[in-house]
Amino acid sequence: MAMVEDKLSVDAPVESPIGVSTYRYPTGWYVVGWSSELGSGQLQKLHYFGRELVCFRGTSGAVSVMDAYCLHLGGHLGVGGHVEGDDVVCPWHGWHWGTDGANTLIPYSEKETCKQNLRIRTYPAEEWCGMIVVWFDRDGQGPCWQLPRVPELETGEYYPMHPHSRMVNRVKVHPQMIVENAADPYHIQFVHHGDRPAQVRSFELHEHYLHATVQVNYGGGKPATWLTPKGPVDGLVVYDTYGIGIGFVRFPKEILASVQITGHTPVDDEYTDYFFAMATAREEGDINDEPSERAKRWISMQQRIVKQDFFTWENMKYLDKPNFAVEEAKNYAALRRWARRFYPPDAGEGDSSADCLKSR
Ligand code: FES
Ligand SMILES: [Fe+2]
The missing domain is CATH 3.90.380.10 (Naphthalene 1,2-dioxygenase Alpha Subunit; Chain A, domain 1)
Structure with a gap:
């Protein structure tokens, strides 16, 4: 998780112009809401990264973000669901799901209290600068960098x-x-x-x-x-x-x-x-x-x-092939080459060349 201080060269020769990946969900941290708008025991339905998601704050105060669909029969947790303790409860048959996405209770079953191996996909979530942020990686890999401190907000x-x-x-x-x-x-x-x-x-x-x-x-x-x-x-x-x-x-x-x-x-x-x-x-x-x-x-x-x-x-x-003016070409092309590292290698222009993404 350490910050890598190596600077990448902006002076590499400008290769052929670079388009922007057609894939829209690069790996990284993303803001999905304001902290103060999610009180204890509250739940919000979200739609980001082309997915239905649910975001909730349990009584312990922690915020969780997970896929919105219950793994029982596919009920939408964000529409009629509620929070109990640190679990989100499906509105359809009342199954409970914990902050790690695990099934924690089947309320009406006498044969099994829960299905231990059942887990809804969750997304690492943090509260940062009054915002709720999540780490998104298409393939479910965890964060490979931390959000920066903001000294201005600390005094x-x-x-x-x-x-x-x-x-x-x-x-x-x-x-x-x-x-x-x-x-x-x-x-x-x-x-x-x-x-x-x-x-x-x-x-x-x-x-x-x-x-x-x-x-x-x-x-x-x-x-x-x-x-x-x-x-x-x-x-x-x-x-x-x-x-x-x-x-x-x-x-x-x-x-x-x-x-x-x-x-x-x-x-x-x-x-x-x-x-x-x-x-x-x-x-x-x-x-x-x-x-x-x-x-x-x-x-x-x-x-x-x-x-x-x-x-x-x-x-x-x-444009697949933008045409940069001489003065802007170097930085623009360098930025576009740098940006490719955040896209999965098989998605559009991505090549996942950042060390933290490459090692997967
Ligand atoms: S669909 Fe969620 S509990 Fe049945
Ligand atoms: Fe602008």
């Missing part, structure tokens, strides 16, 4: 991330498109109405995460705005993306120190749920949990900016 220097900033949007897009924003500074001028192109300052690909820094100009072309009262400001925006499912964007203190977490969770072969949450540095001396007016304005501006990308994705076509 009182930032306003709480929840519930003020969060939103989720269902977008008709391949989840990899969202990650590719980090290699695409040239769309900022057109889609996000930047005054001038952003400049990529660094671009690193590691085993399971990507780290990029991009210089962005704020308030360009205007003497003063509410965000840049003293005139235009250049700031370094930092992208960290973990697998295909989880992304961070950190904004500089010259604008407003803040961290944005996005989750890109494939729903099915067409749609992705785009989760968004953000925390900003506190105004000096402000001890309230609710962000200040300026912070709120910044968060809602970011929510608007994120949505500006949607029309490009919802109407695009996935």
